[in-house]
Amino acid sequence: MGKHYSMGLWDMKIMYYCCLFMFFLGGLATLRFYRNNNQELVVISSKVKVTPATTTTNINTSRPLVFDDQRTLKIAPPSLTDSCDLFSGSWVYDNKSHYPLYKENECPYLNGDLACQIHGRKDSKYQQWRWQPHDCDFPRFDGKAVVQRLKGKRLLFVGDSINRNQWDSMICMLQSSIPGKKELNAASLNSTLYSFKATDYNISIDFYWAPMLVESNGDDRSNHRAHLRVIRSKAIEKHARHWVDADVIIFNSCLWWRLPTVTLLKSAGSLMGGPNQVVEVVDSPRAYKMALKTWSKWVITNINPSKTKLFYMGHTAAHAWATDWGGKKHETCYGETEPLTDYRFWKLGTDPQILRILESSLSNLKAKGVNVKMINITQLTQARRDAHPTIYRKLWRPFTEDQKKKPHSISDCAHWCLPGVPDIWNELLLAYIFPTTAIARQ
Template sequence: MAKAQPIVLGSTWGIRNIFQSLVAILTTTLVVTSIYLTQEGEQWSNERNKLHSLSKCNLFSGKWVFDNESYPLYKEQHCTYMSDQLACEKFGRKDLSYQNWRWEPHQCNLPRFNATALLERLRNKRMVFVGDSLNRGQWVSMVCLIESSVHPTLKSMRTIANGSLSIFKAEEYNATIEFYWAPLLVESNSDDPVKHRVPERTVRVQAIEKHAKYWSDADILVFNTFLWWRRRAMNVLWGSFGDPNGVFKKVEMVRAYEMALRTWSDWLEFQINRNKTKLFFVSMSPTHQKAHEWGGIRGDNCYKETDQITEEGYWGNGSIPSMMRVVENVIENLNGRGLNVELLNITQLSEYRKEGHPSIYRKQWEPLTEEQLLNPKTYADCIHWCLPGVPDTWNELLYTYIFYR
C-alpha cells in the first residue's frame, strides 16, 4: 500500500503571498502615480491659469503694496556689483521703506522672480541693455537680482569698448548680462561713457552702426532713450564729426527724437534675426524735481520725501506724452512690418514713487560747494533710483514677458 504523501502548503502559500505582494506593489504604484499625475496636472493647470491671467492682464496698471516680508529681493550690501550712484543705504539713507514695495497689477499678480530659472533661460545667451544711465541702473538691478545664485568663483565683470560695454558673466551657464552706453541710441558727441557732459549736444540721427556692432548678435535686447533728449532743440549733424562738409541744423526735440528712433527701427528691421532675438523698449523714467506738482512746496523736490504719490493716474511734467507717442508709433510700425518689440511701460507706475530716488544719498562725483551743503535739495538726485527699489520692478516686468508673454 502506497504511503500517503504529506500535503505541502508552503509553496502554495508562498505563491499566494508573492501574488498579494505584487498586487500591493502595483496598487501602491498606481496610487503614487495617480497622486503624482494629479499634482503634475494641478501644477500644469496652475501654470496654464497663470499664463492665461497674465496674457489678459494690463501689467502696467495697478498699485504699490507694502511688503516687508518678500521685499527687497536682495540686500544692497550683498550685491557685489552695486553702483555707488544707486547705493542709498551705503551713503547714509536711514528710511529704508523704499525697498519694501511690491507692484501689484489690478487684474493679476506678477510671478515671483526666479533667478535660477532666468539663468537657465539665458544659458549660452546674451542679454544686453542699451541706453543711458537709467538703463544702466536697470542692468545693475538685474545683475543684483541674479548674482547671488551664481557661485562666487563662477562669475565675473569686465569692461571693453573704451568703457562703453560692461559684461557680467555667469560662467556655469555661459550667460552674459551686459550694458552698452548709448544714451541717444544713435551716434552723438555724448557717447564717451565718462566724458559725456557737453555744452552743445549733437546727434547724427542717421548713424547707429558704431554702436550696433556691439549688440547685433544679442539674444535679448532691452533699449531705452529719453532723458538725454529733454531740451527744446537738438543739434543734428548730417555727415561725420570733424567733417568740414557736414551739415548742422537745430531740430525741435520731438522731431529729432523721432528721426533717431526711425533710424533705430530701420536697423532692427534689416539686421535683427527674428528667430533668435527678443526685443524690448523701456519707456521714459519719470523725474520728481518739482514738488508743487504733487502738492508739495514750490521750489522743493524729492529731497526728504519718504512716501508715495497716492493719486491714481498722477503724471508729472517730467514725463512728456508726445515723446511717449513717438515711441508707441515707431514700435507699432515695426510690429506691422513683422518685427515684434515689446514696450515695457514703466512710466506710470514709477510716477508714484517720488521717495525712491537717491536724493542726496549717493556718491558725489565732484566736490560739493558751500552753497550746496547749506541747501541739500540743490544737489538732490531726483532722476535715478535707489537699489533695491523701483528698477527691480522693471525687471520683474521684463521677467514676466520673457517667461509668460
Template sequence: MGIINKVQYTSVDDMFSGDSLSECNLFSGKWVFDNTSYPLYKEKECKFMSDQLACNKFGREDLSYQNWRWQPHHCDLPRFNATRLLERLRNKRMVFVGDSLNRGQWVSMVCLLDSSIKDPNLKFMNYNGSNLISFKAVGYNASIEFYWAPLLVESNSDDPVNHKLPERIVRSQSIEKHARYWTDADILVFNSYLWWRRPHIKVLWGSFEDKNGIYKEVEMLRSYEMALKTWSDWLEIQVDRAKTQLFFISMSPTHERAEEWGASNDQNCYNETNLITKEGYAEYRKEGHPSTYRKQWETLSEEQLSNPSSYSDCIHWCLPGVPDVWNELLYAYIFRQ
C-alpha cells in the same frame, strides 16, 4: 496699503496660459508694502552695486523704499527666479542699451542674478574701457551686458565717462558705430529719452571728423523721431526676430517738482520718505530716488551744501528699489514669448 505677511505668486507658465495672456495688464496695478518678500537682494551683499544707486551705503537710513512690490489689479506678478532666468540665458547674451537709467536697470538685473550664484569664481565683471560692460555668469556661459548709447544713434555724448557737454549733437542717421556690438544679442533691452529733454538738438549730416559736415538745429521731437527711425530700420534689417527678443523701456518719471504732489514749488524729492498714495498720479515713487544719498562725482560748493535740494538726484533710483520691479516685469515678458 497694508503690510503683506505672505505673498502668493503664480508661475509664469500658469500666469500666461490660456485667457490670462489677454486679460492681465501687468501695468495696471498699485504699490503694496511687503517687508516679508522684499527686497529681493541686499544692497551690501551685491558686490556689483553702483555707488550712484547705493543709497544706504551713502547715509540713507529710512529703507522702506526697498519694501514695495508691484501688484497688478487682475493677476499676480510672477516671482523673479534667478536660476530659471540664468538657464534661459545659458550660452546667450542679454544686452541693455541706452543711458544711465538703463544702466541702473542693468545693475539691478546683475544684483538679482548675483545673489543666486554663490561661488565667487563663477561670476565676474568685465570692464574693457569701452562703452560695453559685461557681467559673466561662468557656469551658464551667460553674459548680461550694458552698452552706453544715451541717444541710441551716434552723438558727441557717446563717451561713457566724459559726456557732459554744453551742446548736444547727434548723427541721426548713423547707428552702426554702436549697433555692431549688439548684432548677435539674444535679448536686447533699449531705452532713450532722458538725453532728449531739450527744446532743440543739433543734428549733423556727415561725420564728426569731417569739417564739411552740415549742422542744423532741429526741434527735439523731430530729431528724436529721426533717431528712432534709424534705430527701428536697423532692427528691421539686422535682427533675427526668431532668435532675438526686443524690448524698449518707456519713460521713467522724475520727481524734480514738488508742486506736482502738492508740496512747496521750490522743493523736489529731497527728504521724501513716503510714496504718493493718491490714485491717478503718473508715478507714485517720489521717495525712491537717491536724492543726496549717492556718491558725488564733483566737489559740492558751499551754496549747494546749504541747499540739499539743489544737488538731489530725483531722476535715478535707489537699489534695491523700483528698477527691480522693472526687471520682474521684464522677466515675465521674457518667458511670455
C-alpha cells in the same frame, strides 16, 4: 373649395408635427453638446490653478516661479502676459514678503552711484513697496529658475543711465543664484560695453552705453556732460555692431531727450565738436522721431525675430519739481519717504509727445513683422517720488558748503536707489522674457 380647404388644414397639421419633432431632436443634440463640453471644461479647470489678485500686504510665497509648464491641455490657456495688464495697478507697502530682493552690501557688483544706504540714506521704507496689478499677480521672482533659463544666453541692455540703473539691478538680483566663476568687465578706454559674465553657465548680462541710440556727443562713457545735445540722426552702426549676437535686447532712450532742442550734425565725415560743421537745431520730439526711424531700419535689417527677443523700456518719471504734486516751490524729491497716492498727479515727470512717438514707432515695426514689446513702466514710476538717490549717491566731485545748505538744488531725482524700483521693472521684464502658462487672473 371645401375640399381644398380641408387639404390645407391637413398640410398645416403635418407641418406642425414635423416642427415639434425637429425641435425635440434639436433639444437632444444641444443637451448632448453641453454635457460633453462641460466634461471638457472640468478637465481643464482641474489642471489650471487660478490665483486671485491679493489685496493684503502678504504675498503667497508657496509657489516658485515656473518657466516651463509641461501640462498638456486640450485648450492651451493664454500666458499671464497675454491675459493681464501688468502695468495698470498701484503700490502696496509690503514689509512681510521678499522685498528687498537683495542687500546693498551683499552685491559686490553694485554701482556705488546708486547704493543710497551706503551713502548715508537713513530710511529704508522705499525698498519695501511692491507693484500690484489691478486684476492679477505676476510670479514671485526666483533667481535660480531665471538663471537656469539664461544658460548659454546673452542679455543686453542698450541705452542711457536709466538703463544702466536697470542693468545693475538685474545683476544684483541674479548674482547670488549663479554658482561658479563670475566677473564684471568694465568698458575699456575705447569701448562703451560693460559685461557681467558667469563662466560656468555661459551667461552674459551686458550694458551698452548709447544714450540717444544713434551717434551723439554723449557717446563717451565718462566725458558726456555736454549741455547741448548733438546727434547724427542717421548713424547707428558704430554702436549697433555690438548688439547683433544678443538673445534678448532691452532698449531705452529717454533722459537725454528732455532738453527742448537737439542739434543735428549734417556733415557726414566731421568729428563731433569739430570745425566747419553743418548743423540744424530742431525740437527734441522731431529729433527723437528721426533717431527712432534710424533705429527701426536697423532692427528690421539686422534682427532675426525668431532668435532675438526685443524690448523697449517705457520712459521713467523724474520728480525734480515738488509743485508737480502739490509741494512747495523750489523743493524737489529730497526728503520724500512715501509714494504719491493722489492719482491727480500721476501724469507728471514725462513728456506725453515723446511717448506717443515711441508708441507709434513700435506700432509701425509690428506692422512690418517685428515685435518690440514695450515694458510700460511709465505710470508705476510716476508715483515713486520717494525712491530717488537725491544727495545719497557717489559723487564725481564733493558738494561745496553752499550746495550742502541747499539739498533740493543738488538732488538727483531722475535715477533710482538700489535695491528699489528698478527691481520691479526687471520682475515685469522677466515675466515677458519667460512667459508662463499659469493664469493668475482674478
